[in-house]
Amino acid sequence: MTSPEPSRFTLDHRLPAGHFDRELRADARAGLTATPKVLPPKWFYDERGSALFDEITRLPEYYLTRAEREILHARAAGIARLTGARSLAELGSGTSEKTRVLLDALTAAGTLERYAPVDVSPAPLREAGAALRTAYPALRITATVADFEHDLTLPRDPAPVLVAFLGSTLGNLDTPRRAAFFTALRAALRPGDSLLLGADLVKDPQTLIRAYDDSRGITAEFNRNVLHVLNEGLDADFQPDTFQHRAVWNPEEERMEMRLRSRTAQSVKLPAAGLTADFAEGEELLTEISVKFRRDRLTAELADGGFTLTEWWTDTAARYALLLATPTP
Template structure:
């Protein structure tokens, strides 16, 4: 069957307003910051897809290995009638789950949610063509704001893959998980992928590859500000930095000014001293007990925890209490 028309919860003007608000707050702060969601314009999405294929970038391969091994078990344990994916993008890895549910029979609806209209339209059309018995209903929305728009009824499984939950700061994660639990009924399921704490010698190159793709991806956010807000950043004036914070157990990506920089953004004059940094991403890494504790605090019971053979990446299946 054909994909249903997209449900639009997020218009272009909403995204523009959000970017303006984040730019005003983050570029006026000390230290300066921007949230990572603004990486993902069309060019940023292309660069990230390239990153996932780099030899240094293990998370995508490791998570895929877990899903390939456990998809059948996930389908059996959850018996889901509706599969919902947050931050769906191309839904490439989710096809492993769709295949398992198709073999089991019983899944009726797939609901991907993403901020990108174009990415969502492409992915829903392809999935509807490849899974002709499945109802495919895309929602254009932000998973931090539009969980109340998720479809009700039937046993639901929400999947949140790629370690994206690690891009949220601890208080943001707690708020997100609480909102997720509020959107679900007792007995519904949440499947979440989390990158695991390991030797920084493995982690850091995944965010600072030898080919410089991640550096280009990081600097692309400045081009987004230039295009969308009329800013005048020179991306070449900034170098890419990836640092491991052992106390917080997360990676920080930053852009470091290599010379004094003065930029006009909206009505702000933003100055960078030599060596001053703009934080563009936090990517938290987790220990199994921390994942279970954060889920438990939000009203989920962690039922299963799986890793790839090398123990690089974890996937947790949790049930709403």
């Protein structure tokens, strides 16, 4: 699919027809029959969930977005100078709002020719394309609808390429999935290319818990939204108010976990998945992990995946890191 200005903006839809319906059924069957029960966090993000998350990023307790933005504003010009990127690829780009600091810096440096956002949803990519064509009239935008964990589509030219993976989305991947991601990404990059990665850091557990269990209850509604998605997509009969939001620090894995705890024993029917899920009173459903990192741990994971850490920046409170890495020869 292309816009009326194919030379300026293209949208390549690489997900097959019916992809989300099949994935939702498969994830529900696998996750709700597992012990403990689990669902991938990608199902938070229907239109309502995306709006709730946008609201979360503005909450006083949720420091991550502000910390990353602080680092980007301080370091974007240096990132442009260090990478000399002619192509910027962004994984999980959404509406690309947070990327404008990078786009501005690379444009000011005179190198950027192409922006290649990747997301599983076409709507934010179209929205971004419309806005960015106006803001950056010389920029070629080649958007791709894809699941980067299974179909890592990156531009090959013009080189060098800078891949941005921001928002601490890396933390939603467990250790094996992070290893697979780094290995696949390294295989897609060439000498001279770079990776810009956002990572939330290990810190006081109470600060973390507040960030995932805000005083207004917005994160609780966001968490329960996955049950609305299952109701809508699978004709399920979840009663979201019968589940309590829980934000738990897992010290062994050094990660935050979002869970939904059943307030009562109940059976939930999901006809479109051919499934009935039984919950005991107090039984929990794991809906998201958010791994927090230490520099030595992340440096080692990058090295194992074929990357060399070249720069490590934090916000002034040292809560969050933005790092630059290059493919190891």
